[in-house]
Amino acid sequence: MRDTPRRLRRATAALATLLVLAACADPGISPAGPVRAAPADLAAPCLTSSLKATVTLQPAATDSTVRVALVALTNTATEPCTLNGWLTISLVNAAEDVVPVPTIRLDQPRQPSTFQVEAGGSAYTGLKWISCEKTAPKCAVGANLRYSLGLKPEGPVAALKDFPPPRRSRLAMTELRIGVLTPAPEQALTW
Missing domain, CATH: 1.20.5 (Single alpha-helices involved in coiled-coils or other helix-helix interfaces)
Structure with a gap:
């Protein structure tokens, strides 16, 4: 012992x-x-205020509860800027108040890396969510999506494209998954 x-x-x-x-x-x-150090010749980081987001709903199988959307972030500034990581996406109601929904950031379709977005150019990310009946328990219901490059759910609302008409386009979800920002739209939804 x-x-x-x-x-x-x-x-x-x-x-x-x-x-x-x-x-x-x-x-x-x-x-x-x-x-890895970022190349010295890259532009300054992008600001949320210099980006305009358009969320385009992708066609879904009629029997699936999974919804998929492509987010295009257009650099509205006159100078290039850089992005790396994830976009913060929040479900908001008609008054633009945040509606809590469990959100997961995925290392998909690739690991985050810094890339440059030219003035007038775009970056992309994919969204996937589990849709639900609006009256179901734990079903978060909102009218739009808010975006930000920060961790807080602050920022402007995105433009919705190819969603049902406004009276029917209420977003209902139990979970939201966000992919890594990418420089090409074909990469953003490959997960």
């Missing part, structure tokens, strides 16, 4: 040594993955 603390110290020291050796095995890779 007196050897138990000694054995525990030896096992801890051995484990620490193995972890140090594993970390040193490939000095170019950190535990969180490779670290």
Whole structure:
């Protein structure tokens, strides 16, 4: 019994040594993955106020509850800007108050990377949500989607395209999934 603390110290020291050796095995890779600096010639980060969002509903199978939309973010500024990561999308009611809905940011269709959006150019992301009956419990119902590059649900409302007429276009969902921002529309919905 007196050897138990000694054995525990030896096992801890051995484990620490193995972890140090594993970390040193490939000095170019950190535990969180490779670290890459952004090219110095990229423009400044985009601002939400310089982007206009259009959300285009994609055709869905009649028996499916999954809805898919393509978000196009157009740079309305006179200068290029850069994007990386995700867009914050919030369901809002007619008064533009946020309607809480569980939201998941996915590393799809690829890992986030910094890219440039030219003045007048666009970036894209995909949205998928589980639709529900408006009267069902845990069904969030809204009239539009708000977007932001920040983490808070602040920002302008998006333009909705190819959605049913306004009286029928109320959005009803139990969950919202947001893909990574991409420079090409064909990449945005491949997940």
